[in-house]
Each structure stands twice: as C-alpha cells, then as structure tokens.
Amino acid sequence: MKRTARSSEAKRSEPSAVKTASPPLRSLPQRTCVACRTARAKRELVRVVRSPTGELSVDLRGKASGRGAYLDPDPACLERGLAEGALAKALEIDIDGVTADRLRVELAAAAKERRSSA
Ligand SMILES: [Zn+2]
Structure with missing residues (x-):
C-alpha cells in the first residue's frame, strides 16, 4: 500500500511536554496572525x-481537520480579525454573532491554558 496523499501540516514530531531552557528558534514553523499579520x-x-x-x-492541538486560520492568543487580535473580516475571509465563512461569542470564550480559554502550560 502506497500513500500518495502528503500532509504538509501534520508533523508528528511535536513533543507535547518537553522542557527546554533555550528553544532552538530557527527550525520552528512560523504562521501569521490573520488579524495583525x-x-x-x-x-x-x-x-x-x-x-x-x-x-x-x-x-x-492544531491538528483538527478543516480549514484553519491562526490568531494570536489575544482578544484584541480576535476582535480585529472579526471586525475587519480577516478571519471570515481566511476561513471562507460568514461569522455570526453567536459564533463570534463562542470564539471569544474559546480563545480566552486557550490563552489561559497556554499561559499555565508555558
Ligand atoms: Zn495578532
């Protein structure tokens, strides 16, 4: 069996809990915040x-399937992305008020989790 479908985004070599005093920055994959670029x-x-x-x-986890857009874990960037339409554009979907509220809650939770696991 040969696998022809290549996933450019799914890299399996991402250690979940590795403590590094000085992380090697040059090899880290970079993404751009859709709001502040x-x-x-x-x-x-x-x-x-x-x-x-x-x-x-x-x-x-950054591994869910579907179309993704990256944002800073910062409510200001979410608001900007919503207000300027950058998020909707990146995801090719209209974002209604209910969804926007949910994203606010989820982003805040994600930001908190990031801080506590850093
Ligand atoms: Zn940003």
Whole structure:
C-alpha cells in the first residue's frame, strides 16, 4: 500500500511536554496572525478551524481537520480579525454573532491554558 496523499501540516514530531531552557528558534514553523499579520512560531498562536460541517472552533492541538486560520492568543487580535473580516475571509465563512461569542470564550480559554502550560 502506497500513500500518495502528503500532509504538509501534520508533523508528528511535536513533543507535547518537553522542557527546554533555550528553544532552538530557527527550525520552528512560523504562521501569521490573520488579524495583525505578525509572524510567530506556530505554537505561540491559536488555530481557529472550520470543520467540514462549517463549525468554527479554537483548535488547541492544531491538528483538527478543516480549514484553519491562526490568531494570536489575544482578544484584541480576535476582535480585529472579526471586525475587519480577516478571519471570515481566511476561513471562507460568514461569522455570526453567536459564533463570534463562542470564539471569544474559546480563545480566552486557550490563552489561559497556554499561559499555565508555558
Ligand atoms: Zn495578532
């Protein structure tokens, strides 16, 4: 059996809990926050993913399937991404008020989790 489908995003060599005093920065994959366009290490951003059914959620592990957009774990960037439409554009979906509220909650939770696990 040969696998022809290559996944460029799913890298399995991501250690879940490795403590490094000085992380080697150069090899980290970079992503850009869709709101403020700042490029950061992928792990510093949160991924918002649109599932195949059209549901948006914050993908903490960065591995959910679907179309994803990266944001800083910062409410200001979420607000900006919502207000300027960058998030909707990146995900190719209209974001209604209910969904926006849910993303606010999920992003805040993700940001908190990031801080406590850092
Ligand atoms: Zn940002």
